[in-house]
Amino acid sequence: xxxxxxxxxxxxGNKATLFNEKGQLIQSEVFHYETxxxxxxxxEQDPEDWWEAICVTTKQLIEKSxxxxxxxxxxxxxxxxxxxxxxxxxGTPLRKSIIxxxxxxQKQAEELGQKISLVDFYHIVGHRNTASYGxxxxxxxxxxxxxxxxxxxxxxxxxxxxxxxxxxxFYTEPSDGTSNACIDLKSLKWSERxxxxxxxxxxxxxxxxxxxxxxxxxxxxxxxxTGLAVDTPVVMGGGDGCCANVGAGxxxxxxxxxxxxxxxxIASTTExxxxxxxxxxxxxxxxxxxxxxxxxxxxxxxxSYNWLKTQIAWIETAEALxxxxxxxxxxxxxxxxxxxxxxxxxxxxxxxGERAPRWxxxxxxxxxxxxxxxxxxxxxxxVLEGITLNLNxxxxxLRNYIEVDEILVIGGGAKGQVWRQIMAxxxxxxxxxxxxxxxxxSMGAAVTGGVGVGLFKDFSAIDSFLEIQEENLPDPDNALKxxxxxxMFDLCYFSLLNVFDKMSE
Numbered sequence: 001x002x003x004x005x006x007x008x009x010x011x012x013g014n015k016a017t018l019f020n021e022k023g024q025l026i027q028s029e030v031f032h033y034e035t036x037x038x039x040x041x042x043x044e045q046d047p048e049d050w051w052e053a054i055c056v057t058t059k060q061l062i063e064k065s066x067x068x069x070x071x072x073x074x075x076x077x078x079x080x081x082x083x084x085x086x087x088x089x090x091g092t093p094l095r096k097s098i099i100x101x102x103x104x105x106q107k108q109a110e111e112l113g114q115k116i117s118l119v120d121f122y123h124i125v126g127h128r129n130t131a132s133y134g135x136x137x138x139x140x141x142x143x144x145x146x147x148x149x150x151x152x153x154x155x156x157x158x159x160x161x162x163x164x165x166x167x168x169x170f171y172t173e174p175s176d177g178t179s180n181a182c183i184d185l186k187s188l189k190w191s192e193r194x195x196x197x198x199x200x201x202x203x204x205x206x207x208x209x210x211x212x213x214x215x216x217x218x219x220x221x222x223x224x225x226t227g228l229a230v231d232t233p234v235v236m237g238g239g240d241g242c243c244a245n246v247g248a249g250x251x252x253x254x255x256x257x258x259x260x261x262x263x264x265x266i267a268s269t270t271e272x273x274x275x276x277x278x279x280x281x282x283x284x285x286x287x288x289x290x291x292x293x294x295x296x297x298x299x300x301x302x303x304s305y306n307w308l309k310t311q312i313a314w315i316e317t318a319e320a321l322x323x324x325x326x327x328x329x330x331x332x333x334x335x336x337x338x339x340x341x342x343x344x345x346x347x348x349x350x351x352x353g354e355r356a357p358r359w360x361x362x363x364x365x366x367x368x369x370x371x372x373x374x375x376x377x378x379x380x381x382x383v384l385e386g387i388t389l390n391l392n393x394x395x396x397x398l399r400n401y402i403e404v405d406e407i408l409v410i411g412g413g414a415k416g417q418v419w420r421q422i423m424a425x426x427x428x429x430x431x432x433x434x435x436x437x438x439x440x441x442s443m444g445a446a447v448t449g450g451v452g453v454g455l456f457k458d459f460s461a462i463d464s465f466l467e468i469q470e471e472n473l474p475d476p477d478n479a480l481k482x483x484x485x486x487x488m489f490d491l492c493y494f495s496l497l498n499v500f501d502k503m504s505e
Contacts, residue, residue: 260413
């Protein structure tokens with residue numbers, strides 16, 4: 001039996017997962033590391049912590065699973081995106097990595113915006129020009145740490161640094177290349193136009209290779225540190241959001257999925273980039289060569305429901321503690337008592353401003369329509385509805401380009417039957433849920449690795465990993481009722497735009 005080792009380098013830690021060639025999960029291990037948050041909007045991580053996480057979890061997996069390291073056919077990766085790690089020619093980090101959550105490069109984004117319009121930028125890279133991306137962060141290093149910029153040989157994202165540590169090779173692939181926001185999305189080459197406007201030396205960017213590319217074999221030094229066999233093939237994999245596409249089975253045009261965690265997104269697969277006329281969605285290069293992954297990510301989805309649990313659902317939390325179950329189970333039961341539309345109560349889920357579809361940092365959360373007869377059940381249901389109504393706007397953008405009659409839902413939010421039915425009714429589609437809700441990125445990396453070394457013929461191998469466990473069908477009457485609720489949701493948001501701006505002064 002051959003095995004695939006997938007590493008998912010996230011924000012809070014690395015999750016190492018071992019699958020066999022039949023797609024069965026054998027073992028997983030997690031190693032947590034710290035993030036330095038400071039100066040209000042800055043966020044950095046030590047890349048040596050990433051490497052320690054890789055070494056520790058790899059050894060643990062091999063030991064606990066009882067397999068031989070020679071039976072590992074390939075190692076592949078999913079990793080946090082939109083970072084900036086500067087290394088010298090020997091691959092030694094010159095500073096900590098500026099990670100995706102860091103927003104220090106506002107001035108650099110503004111500088112870039114003076115040279116190229118937001119629309120033109122969006123139509124080259126598929127993303128908006130913001131401080132979140134790699135190129136703006138590298139501009140910040142150039143402007144504020146010139147010696148480090150001068151000594152930088154290559155800039156890398158998290159998984160690319162680990163691949164170097166394992167193989168000695170500097171590469172990136174299109175999905176992480178997209179997260180640098182200086183790639184031409186159509187040609188999948190670094191955009192000389194963007195680099196010129198940014199005043200960035202293109203030689204400081206790694207070579208772009210396919211996500212299925214074998215970067216090299218594990219070196220003797222890396223084998224000693226990790227417990228892996230020398231020359232074990234290392235396949236690139238991709239950025240975590242794009243690996244989720246593969247792990248959710250979104251590997252051909254029109255296959256759509258939604259991830260519901262603290263943040264949430266709806267994503268699909270297309271043959272060409274999706275350029276929305278209002279720039280509400282973004283597009284990544286897909287893990288599957290030749291395809292694209294249009295996406296819209298909202299800031300505070302499960303985060304809004306968690307806020308409700310922490311601040312309001314004290315009764316349900318106490319009952320859940322006594323019963324030994326999740327507080328969300330009792331919250332869902334309470335929300336189920338309220339009808340479609342929550343008896344006229346609208347919740348705007350903008351507790352952290354908003355990315356897609358509003359792109360408004362000043363947006364605020366709000367309950368609108370509270371009355372004396374409003375009940376706790378209305379409040380609970382309105383939060384679930386508000387999150388779903390916001391995601392529906394993203395879905396409607398995608399529907400301008402693809403047909404959607406089914407959405408696979410993953411993440412913690414997929415556990416709730418009540419929420420899934422709200423999704424089915426609001427989206428008016430069949431909602432399907434796999435058995436493994438938290439493994440999509442790891443499975444995506446595993447399948448990519450398997451394809452890369454020829455263990456799998458193509459990406460359809462994900463079908464053997466996915467096991468659909470439940471489904472929710474839309475109720476036609478409820479779907480019709482939600483048409484008016486959708487209109488009211490939009491009206492509430494746009495009516496408060498001036499208020500949001502005034503409150504943010």
